[in-house]
Amino acid sequence: MVESMAVVAIREYDAERDRVGAEAVERMCEVGHSGGAMSLFTDLLGDPLCRVRHSPPFLMLVAELVSGPERAIVGLVRGCIKTVACGSPLLLPSPAKHHTAPAVPIYAKVAYLLGLRVSPAHRRRGIALKLVRRMEEWFKEKGAEYAYMATEKDNEASFRLFTGRCGYSKFRNPAILVHPVFAHRLPLPPRVAILRLTPADAEALYRRRFAATEFFPRDIDAVLANPLSLGSFLAVPAGCSAAARWEGAGAFLADPPASWAVASVWNSKEVFRLEVRGAGRWRRGLARASRAVDRALPWLRIPSVPDLFRPFGLYLLYGVGGEGPAAAAHVRALCGHVHNMARADPGCRVVAAEVAACEPLREGIPHWGRLSCAEDVWCVKRLAEEYSDGSLGDWTKALSPPSIFVDPREF
Structure with missing residues (x-):
């Protein structure tokens, strides 16, 4: 004792x-x-x-x-x-x-x-x-x-x-949305083109469009240049000018398509492992059966459950944003693209995203409720008695915004 x-x-x-x-x-x-x-x-x-x-x-x-x-x-x-x-x-x-x-x-x-x-x-x-x-x-x-x-x-x-x-x-109260990585590739919508952005283009787009998003890191360039950041991707209509010829973030933002979406990918697999515990034998058995059937009949494209009962890694989507009436659909296409990336990485069995509770693009992020956390809790405290900018007021009393920027370094 x-x-x-x-x-x-x-x-x-x-x-x-x-x-x-x-x-x-x-x-x-x-x-x-x-x-x-x-x-x-x-x-x-x-x-x-x-x-x-x-x-x-x-x-x-x-x-x-x-x-x-x-x-x-x-x-x-x-x-x-x-x-x-x-x-x-x-x-x-x-x-x-x-x-x-x-x-x-x-x-x-x-x-x-x-x-x-x-x-x-x-x-x-x-x-x-x-x-x-x-x-x-x-x-x-x-x-x-x-x-x-x-x-x-x-x-x-x-x-x-x-x-x-x-x-x-x-x-x-953000939500953590988790989706399993299946053994087969997910089909991507033919009307959406996925473009890989250079870190410089991604930085320009984020700073021009999302710099005022709550919790947006001023050193976004360091985040994008980190070895754990696997790339930034832009989803646009397949027939738009940006899909036909990319001329940089500046040209894109000067005349963007009616709808588009962006997201970046962080390799959390190199930081920590996850493991599902407490599942009964019947759940484990169903998961094994789904994988066995998927291997035997791959043309059916059964959404088999990966082995989540041993330590596994994840990819995190961060910087999820977009504009236009079809932005959520473009986010869904980006999620499918990242799923297919994760599928090629041994040990990566889920893709996750953390977004604000009222994030407008949330409907475009596929997830399984049993793996997800519908309500995380962030608590804040004011430390300084004086503010660096007197126009801010007390941030602890600010109303919840529709979107937040989740820094992948702290996920």
């Missing part, structure tokens, strides 16, 4: 001395979300920093038990800081025939707190609170104006800690 007066020190993570202990805490605190009788668990790939090292600056703190005969890591937390769009006070008119000019964004320096873990034997001793407060001190030292975190709506302990003791408030 742990003594009630055990002394815990909060300090920065040292990979050489702390890795084994941090990994042990991660294993003891596997997390996931429930879907009926099943749960989807997350497992990092042996690198405790893998979920933040792509978002400089970042920090990882550990809670070390320093009293008693042996020292041990009993808790940890990660944090990173970036500059994101948090709204727009202005919408400029434009002479272009298909659209208005992009809104002028207001940016804020925002910190993201994730991966809070405390070993089961040391909970209810204030360790999580100490980790959060020490991380917030670092956020303030770096000039962060806000901090936010994400948790499952059913994670009552986490929700109570952040909203009840740490001063966070419920802010956004």
Whole structure:
């Protein structure tokens, strides 16, 4: 039994001395979300920093038990800081025939707190609170104006800690939409052309069209250039001028087709693995049977269920956006294209996207409800007493926008 007066020190993570202990805490605190009788668990790939090292600056703190005969890591937390769009006070008119000019964004320096873990034997001793407060001190030292975190709506302990003791408030409720990768290719609509964008064209399109979208990262160029970003893709009508001859993002935006959509792909398979647990034998048997029938009768194109009961990876769609009456249909074509990409990658068994609860393009993102999370919870806290831009006001009180930009580095 742990003594009630055990002394815990909060300090920065040292990979050489702390890795084994941090990994042990991660294993003891596997997390996931429930879907009926099943749960989807997350497992990092042996690198405790893998979920933040792509978002400089970042920090990882550990809670070390320093009293008693042996020292041990009993808790940890990660944090990173970036500059994101948090709204727009202005919408400029434009002479272009298909659209208005992009809104002028207001940016804020925002910190993201994730991966809070405390070993089961040391909970209810204030360790999580100490980790959060020490991380917030670092956020303030770096000039962060806000901090936010994400948790499952059913994670009552986490929700109570952040909203009840740490001063966070419920802010956004995005949905995580997950679709399995089948053994066969999905047919793509012949009336839609899929174009691969260069990172420069993708950056130009995102900055011109979506820079004012809430949580849009100011360093989108770094996101698109990251080795884990597998490409950006544009869906347009097959007969439009852009499909016939691509002349760059500038020319496209000067005269876009009536409907189009864009999305980028992030290889989360190299960051963490997932695993479905708690499924009964009959569910596992049905999944195996669907794969067996699909292998025997491939011409039927049965949507067989991949093996999700062993660790597997995923591709994440990020930067999902578009314009026009058929934009959702174009998003669906992009999802099919990414599915076919994932199909060729061993170990990648699902494609996921995280979008705002009221995202207009959500209907174009295919997903299975049992694998998805209909309501994630983002909570936010104001850290700075003064704002970098006085016209912003208090972002924590802003109404929910129709769209948000989910940074794949923090998924």
